[in-house]
Amino acid sequence: MQAPPFRLARTADASRDENSAAARLRAADACCAAPSSASFAGSKRRTRLAELDPNLHCSVIGTCLTTHELRKLVPKFAGLDRQHATDLEIHHTAVELAIAGGPGSKALHKALDERYAGAIRRFDQARDEDAVLALWNEALKNGDIPPAYWALMTHPCATMPVRQAAFGELHMLSHLVGAANRADIRRLVALEEENAALRDKLERQQSRLHEISTQRDAALAQLGEQIVKLTAEASRQPSLDTASLADEARALQARLAEADQRLALHTSRREAAEQRALQEQATAEALRESRDQALALLKVVQSECQALERATLDALDQPDARRAGLAGVAGKRVVYVGGRPGSNAALKALVTSAGGELVLHDGGLEDRKGLLAAALPGADLVVFPVDCIDHDSMNTLKRVCERHQVVYHPLRTASVASFIDLIARLQTERSASQSAAVSARPPSAFCLRHG
Incomplete structure (x- = not known):
């Protein structure tokens, strides 16, 4: 509508100006x-x-x-x-x-x-x-x-x-x-066009679903026919004799019982084999530990034998006992607690010939135990064989040595070889520590020309 369906209102002056027509x-x-x-x-x-x-x-x-x-x-x-x-x-x-x-x-x-x-x-x-x-x-x-x-x-x-x-x-x-x-x-x-596209897509999907449904119905019908056919074939087969079925069941039960017996036999054999395997494993472990101990003992005995052999060769080459592997005891006081009388006498002679002093104490068999505490404070080295000393004397010895800060070493046996091997090892360790200290010492800054 381009204009209102009536004339616009006029003012009073304009109305008087209008002509009569x-x-x-x-x-x-x-x-x-x-x-x-x-x-x-x-x-x-x-x-x-x-x-x-x-x-x-x-x-x-x-x-x-x-x-x-x-x-x-x-x-x-x-x-x-x-x-x-x-x-x-x-x-x-x-x-x-x-x-x-x-x-x-x-x-x-x-x-x-x-x-x-x-x-x-x-x-x-x-x-x-x-x-x-x-x-x-x-x-x-x-x-x-x-x-x-x-x-x-x-x-x-x-x-x-x-x-x-x-x-x-x-x-x-x-x-x-x-x-x-x-x-x-x-x-x-635009929405109608989109709606049309969606409607076409929906129609295609419905057509696809209808096709799938038709295929499914056909497959179900085919399976139904197969079921009917198999049912008819099963109904046409002659029924089995009840007696033969009973005989077959008894035979199967007998075989099952025999299989159970064999299973029990094999189970018992397996358990016995497992027990034997565990026992053999424990025996092998014990033998392994025994072998390791024997090897360690063999190594110690070899070391002692080598020390004794070197000492013997040195004694033959040089009559001076100071070269007989006992140079480490020269000028020292060694306390030997325990041991056997025969080996103790030989040790005392060797130490004395090497320039040292060996104080013997039997650990309380004949000597009083109170003399042990009096002899230890002035010692440079304390040794004791673990196979020829009682536990009370060994504990007292360790306690007094720790109190007076005296070095003590246990010996494997009361033999001469064990004592010589210990002195040789101590001498080697001392030489190695001295060499390390000398190599670590800084070079002297003293000059022969300038002072």
């Missing part, structure tokens, strides 16, 4: 022929739907009532099919009922009043045109247009200029809504 044309216009709401301006009641300008009914019906409401109401007063009539037919008939007045117009007016009772009460507070326009502008800002439009059109203070202003703003809003609808239509077209 224009006045006659205006008097012959349909809007002037219809009952004007200006005649009701002084009234305190609200304007009825039938009393509005006929050109306003289209905007009122289309804006303030939905098609669903009109479809339920209009067929009651017009010969329309509620199910098959189009929305345009329903709207056109409702406008005709509003213009014609009568029961249809009253029903439409009542429906509008019931639906927008809140807006009508709010607009009833307005006492002049400005207040009505202020409420209308507020409704435009809030977007609550249909209730405000109906309340404005039927308000007692609403004049033709007020209604024209509301109609014009509603008309422009329809253009804006049309532009938005065009964008929505474009989106709707």
Whole structure:
């Protein structure tokens, strides 16, 4: 619609300037022929739907009532099919009922009043045109247009200029809504295309599912036929003799009993073999430990024999006993606790000949144990054979040596070879430590020429 369906209101001065021909044309216009709401301006009641300008009914019906409401109401007063009539037919008939007045117009007016009772009460507070326009502008800002439009059109203070202003703003809003609808239509077209693609995909999937279902039904039918065939073949086979089945069962039971006996026999043999294996493993471990001990003892005996052999060879080559592997005891006092009388005498002679002193104590057999504590403080070295000394004397010896910080060494046996091997090892360790100390000592900064 390019222009409003009525002439815009004129001011009083402009009306006096119009010529008589224009006045006659205006008097012959349909809007002037219809009952004007200006005649009701002084009234305190609200304007009825039938009393509005006929050109306003289209905007009122289309804006303030939905098609669903009109479809339920209009067929009651017009010969329309509620199910098959189009929305345009329903709207056109409702406008005709509003213009014609009568029961249809009253029903439409009542429906509008019931639906927008809140807006009508709010607009009833307005006492002049400005207040009505202020409420209308507020409704435009809030977007609550249909209730405000109906309340404005039927308000007692609403004049033709007020209604024209509301109609014009509603008309422009329809253009804006049309532009938005065009964008929505474009989106709707895109959605419809997507919906069509999805519908095609769904149809293909349903076709595939139908094909799979058909194949499954065919496979089930084939399996059913095979089951029926196998059942028929099984029913045609002759039944086995009950006696032969009993004989076969007894034979199987006998074989099962024999197998159980063999299983028990093999189980017992396996357990016996496991026990023998464990015993042999323990025996092998004990033999291994015994072998390791024998090898260690052999190594010690070999060391003692080599020490004794070197001492003997040195004694033969050099009569001086200081070269007989006992140079480490020269000038030292050695206390020997325990041992045997024969070997002790030989040891005393060897130490004495090497320039040392050997103090003998039998550990308390004939000598008093109190002499042991008195002899230890002045000793340089204390030795005792572990095979010829009692535990009490050995404990006392260790305790006194630790108290006086005297070095003590146990001997494997009371033999001469064990003693000579110990002295040789001590001498070797002492020489190695002295060599390490000399090599670690920094070189002297003394110069023979400059001092």
